[in-house]
Amino acid sequence: MTQYDVCVLGSFMKDLVARAERRPMPGETLHGTGFAEFLGGKGVNQAIAAARMGARTAIVGMIGDDRYGEEFLELLKTDGVDTDWVVRHPELGTGVGLPLVLPDGSNSIIIVARANSAITAADIEAASPVLTSSAVLSVQLELPVEASRAALQLASAAGVTTILTPAPAGPVDSSLAAFVDILVPNEVEAAALTGLDCNDSQVPVIARRLADDWDLRGCVITLGSRGAYVLDRSGDGAFVIDRSAPAGAFVVDRSARAGSGRELRIPAHPVATVDTVGAGDAFCGSLAASLAAGAPLADAVRLANAAGALSTTMHGAATSCPDRSAALALLDS
Numbered sequence: 498m499t500q501y502d503v504c505v506l507g508s509f510m511k512d513l514v515a516r517a518e519r520r521p522m523p524g525e526t527l528h529g530t531g532f533a534e535f536l537g538g539k540g541v542n543q544a545i546a547a548a549r550m551g552a553r554t555a556i557v558g559m560i561g562d563d564r565y566g567e568e569f570l571e572l573l574k575t576d577g578v579d580t581d582w583v584v585r586h587p588e589l590g591t592g593v594g595l596p597l598v599l600p601d602g603s604n605s606i607i608i609v610a611r612a613n614s615a616i617t618a619a620d621i622e623a624a625s626p627v628l629t630s631s632a633v634l635s636v637q638l639e640l641p642v643e644a645s646r647a648a649l650q651l652a653s654a655a656g657v658t659t660i661l662t663p664a665p666a667g668p669v670d671s672s673l674a675a676f677v678d679i680l681v682p683n684e685v686e687a688a689a690l691t692g693l694d695c696n697d698s699q700v701p702v703i704a705r706r707l708a709d710d711w712d713l714r715g716c717v718i719t720l721g722s723r724g725a726y727v728l729d730r731s732g733d734g735a736f737v738i739d740r741s742a743p744a745g746a747f748v749v750d751r752s753a754r755a756g757s758g759r760e761l762r763i764p765a766h767p768v769a770t771v772d773t774v775g776a777g778d779a780f781c782g783s784l785a786a787s788l789a790a791g792a793p794l795a796d797a798v799r800l801a802n803a804a805g806a807l808s809t810t811m812h813g814a815a816t817s818c819p820d821r822s823a824a825l826a827l828l829d830s
Contacts, residue, residue: 501579502552502789504631504657505782506621506648507540508613508639509558509583510594511565512774512814517597520605535774536565536572537594537814538613539637539664542775546782546804546818547635548576552789555579555631557624557648558640559616565591566612572815582624586612592639602770602809608639608665616640621647629655632789635781637662642670649676658788662781663690674711679794681717681781682707697723701760704728715794719780721773724765725802729795759795766806766827775814780805783824803827 516531540558548554556578560566562585569591573580589612596606621628621644628634634652636645636659649659653676661677663669666686684695687703695703700718708716708728716728783804787797804824811817 499632500553500630501555501627502631503544503547503554503633503635503782503785504557504627504652505540505544505547505554505635505785506557506628506640506645507543507635507637508538508592508608508610509541509560509566509569510538510592510608510613510639511535511568512537512594512596514596514598514774514812516599518600520597520599533812535813535816536569537775538592539639539662539778541569541573542778542814542818543635543637543662543782543785544573544578545576545815546779546808547786547789548578548782549818549820550783550786550800550804550824551821552786554786555582555627557582557621557627559584559586559612559620560592561585561590561612562587563590565593579627582627584616584620586615589615596774598772598774602773604772604774606774610639613640616644618643618647620644621651624648625651628652629657631657633658633660633785635660635662635785637664638667638669639665642673646670646673646676649673652676653678660781660785660788662686662777664777677711678714679717679784679788680707680711680713680715681719681784683719683777684721687718695720700726700762701728704760717784717794717798719777719805720765721776722765725763725780725798727759727761727763727795727798729759729793731794761795763798763802766803768806768810768827770809772812772817773809774812775817776805776808778814779808779818782818786821800824800828
């Protein structure tokens with residue numbers, strides 16, 4: 498019996514966001530057009546996204562013994578995320594992120610890991626009760642690879658569905674592949690993993706290559722304004738949403754088999770984008786919640802795609818994650 502729908506292993510990043518008309522040139526000091534502080538980090542963002550989609554959610558990670566750490570604990574508890582497995586480091590501060598957001602909503606980010614970098618495989622072993630009693634585990638690569646590997650291995654051995662977001666982009670330890678069910682790269686990360694340009698004609702090739710090389714149940718490539726591409730090898734049934742349920746529940750028709758290797762492109766939702774920070778995390782947290790609720794991968798991505806789109810219409814990362822009713826409304830429209 499599962500204690501949680503979703504467990505997230507991931508980072509805590511206090512985002513100090515600058516806005517500017519353009520990126521500065523090397524050696525240039527550029528006047529910005531705005532500044533704001535937000536609570537983020539891929540782990541926190543995904544945990545809040547999953548919780549707002551109705552999932553019983555817990556988070557595992559490390560923060561500093563400082564004001565930023567307190568802010569995170571308060572935010573997560575407000576959204577109903579279990580923080581009992583968050584460790585406080587006595588010396589290293591809570592991680593910080595430094596996003597630069599341009600007028601079109603695009604962004605680039607510098608992260609300073611701080612306490613995030615100190616989590617060890619021993620810390621993961623101590624958190625094994627929550628890692629192995631969840632329906633879905635979501636992991637990213639902002640923590641030391643030893644910790645990520647230990648969590649994926651524990652969860653996989655317990656039959657937990659494992660999701661890996663290979664972000665930030667770069668080389669990925671090949672030993673992780675044995676413990677990953679579903680890989681969710683964006684187009685930059687997919688290109689980094691395969692060495693192929695992630696243009697429209699190559700996206701299916703990349704998805705198949707990653708699914709083969711990693712022996713995946715599914716691969717989802719998020720493409721920003723171009724939507725998402727799904728390769729689903731799970732063979733699950735068709736997915737529908739029960740509109741009679743107050744929040745919209747997942748109902749799976751197992752008699753309608755999807756078939757092995759189903760592939761589809763899901764178009765983007767046209768929204769008024771103001772900030773893309775955290776959009777991928779909103780997508781992944783929603784996806785994890787959907788899978789935990791019983792939705793097959795290829796169709797659960799539809800709701801995650803709506804959640805990711807909605808998150809770009811607000812500033813910030815964790816605070817921009819929509820709830821399920823809002824995502825369902827966008828999906829219907």
